[in-house]
Structure formats: C-alpha cells, structure tokens
Amino acid sequence: MSSSDRTQPNTPYYPVICIDGPSGAGKGTVAWRLAQDLGYQLLDSGALYRIVGLKAKQAGLLDDVEALDEDALETLTKGLDIRFSPSESLGRVDIVVNDTLIGQEVRNETVGGYASQVAVFPKVRQALLALQQDMATRSGLVADGRDMGTVVFPAADVKVFLTASAEARAERRVLQLQSSGQIADMAEILTNIQSRDIRDEERSTAPSKAADDALLLDSSALSADEVYAQIKSYCQQKGICF
Numbered sequence: 001m002s003s004s005d006r007t008q009p010n011t012p013y014y015p016v017i018c019i020d021g022p023s024g025a026g027k028g029t030v031a032w033r034l035a036q037d038l039g040y041q042l043l044d045s046g047a048l049y050r051i052v053g054l055k056a057k058q059a060g061l062l063d064d065v066e067a068l069d070e071d072a073l074e075t076l077t078k079g080l081d082i083r084f085s086p087s088e089s090l091g092r093v094d095i096v097v098n099d100t101l102i103g104q105e106v107r108n109e110t111v112g113g114y115a116s117q118v119a120v121f122p123k124v125r126q127a128l129l130a131l132q133q134d135m136a137t138r139s140g141l142v143a144d145g146r147d148m149g150t151v152v153f154p155a156a157d158v159k160v161f162l163t164a165s166a167e168a169r170a171e172r173r174v175l176q177l178q179s180s181g182q183i184a185d186m187a188e189i190l191t192n193i194q195s196r197d198i199r200d201e202e203r204s205t206a207p208s209k210a211a212d213d214a215l216l217l218d219s220s221a222l223s224a225d226e227v228y229a230q231i232k233s234y235c236q237q238k239g240i241c242f
C-alpha cells in the first residue's frame, strides 16, 4: 500500500514521509528540500488535482458548478497520462501530461480553485490513487498534499501536518506573486485561501486533516529553515535518517 513491506526479507524497504496541510503552509518548500537531502522522489499530489482541474475547465466540465458530472470527470482523469520527472529548476519537479510538459499555468490561485472543485469527487480521487501509491515502490518518497498520511500512505514512516494561520499564508502568497512581478491583492488572496480551506476540510472524501499519528507543526512564526530543521529532526527521531 504505502512503502514496501518492512517484514519481508530480501525486499528493499523504501521509507515514506508525508507532509500534509493547507495551501501556503510551506509543504512544497520543505518537501522538496527533504527529498533533495535524502535522495528521495517527490510527490506533489496537489499538482495532480491542479492538472485535472485545469483540463476539466478547458473541457467545459466546470461550467455548471451546481451540476458537476462526476463520471465525466472520472473519464477525463483516467484519460490523462501523468508523469513526474526531476526538473532543472530549483524547488520543482517537472510534470508531463500526455507527452506535454506542464509549466506555470497550473500554479495560480484560479487553478487551485478548479483543483479543489474536482478534488471533492471520490471517483476522481480513486483514479489518481494508484499513480501516487506506485511512486513509493521504487525509492524513498516525500509526499506533499492533503490526504497523504490519512488515505494514500496510511502506513507511512513519518507524517507531518504543517499549518499556518490563513493570514500568514496569504502574506506568503502575496510576497511570492510580487517576487515574480505579479500584482497581488491581499484581501482577495485571503478570501480565496479561506474558501479553499473550507472546501478541502469539509468534503466527505479524504478531507484535509491531520492523521492521528502525525506531528502537528504551526509554521506561522517559523522561517522555512526552522520548519525544515524541525521536520528533519523528527525524521531522525523516527529512525529514517541520520
């Protein structure tokens, strides 16, 4: 299910580290650094939902928000050939969908909203499950998302639920957008973050929540370096690295 079976002799064992939490908590930043440090693969599960959300929007499947068609979304999801590969760019993995490299077009709040619309559907989530679990069968894995520790890798070696106040997360987004030359409206970003939080936390299938055995870490007043140091130290305590 998650990593390989520790109890089987002569079978390689691949640890899994799950970093779950809301948008802007700093999951991707710490997950990428841990993966680099430990030589593990990185699973950016949010990117999967972003891709499905964008493709669904382009196919007109999100036009009537009151009557979204779960079966059509499932068919669309199953028709996507999604592959991750190491990127030349710092802090990223490349994603190739149906042989086309996906760029920055999925990395904005609008597509984040489409992602959270499609992510409520069990059939969409099920269609993405095997791809995610398969990534833990070839090497160690750092998995970033909402349900990594609760649903996708329930037997993971390390589970962290990383949070921050909505205000802190919105401020980070504003800085992130400004640093790439974009205009950012704090009030609008905060509203978007809060409505995405509500949809992600209140959906009935795989809601965003901490696993019972997760370390809870609030990053509101921590730098990215401090978050990394605390999580690395927790991984050491759990015996998966030195």
Ligand SMILES: Nc1ncnc2c1ncn2[C@@H]1O[C@H](COP(=O)(O)OP(=O)(O)OP(=O)(O)O)[C@@H](O)[C@H]1O
Pocket: 021, 022, 023, 024, 025, 026, 027, 028, 029, 030, 046, 172, 173, 175, 176, 219, 222, 223, 224, 225, 227
């Ligand atoms: N502890 C921190 N303090 C301040 N800024 C941070 C911290 N961690 C990450 N950041 C910055 O906040 C922004 C969002 O971080 P990141 O993309 O890692 O969040 P995320 O939880 O993965 O969000 P999403 O789920 O939307 O992908 C980035 O610009 C990142 O550099």
Ligand SMILES: Nc1ccn([C@@H]2O[C@H](COP(=O)(O)O)[C@@H](O)[C@H]2O)c(=O)n1
Pocket: 023, 024, 045, 046, 047, 049, 050, 112, 115, 116, 117, 119, 144, 145, 146, 147, 148, 196, 200
């Ligand atoms: N495991 C996951 C990951 C993401 N989602 C949904 O996708 C949206 C975008 O995620 P980001 O991490 O890239 O911001 C997110 O708001 C969720 O709706 C998910 O359901 N499960």
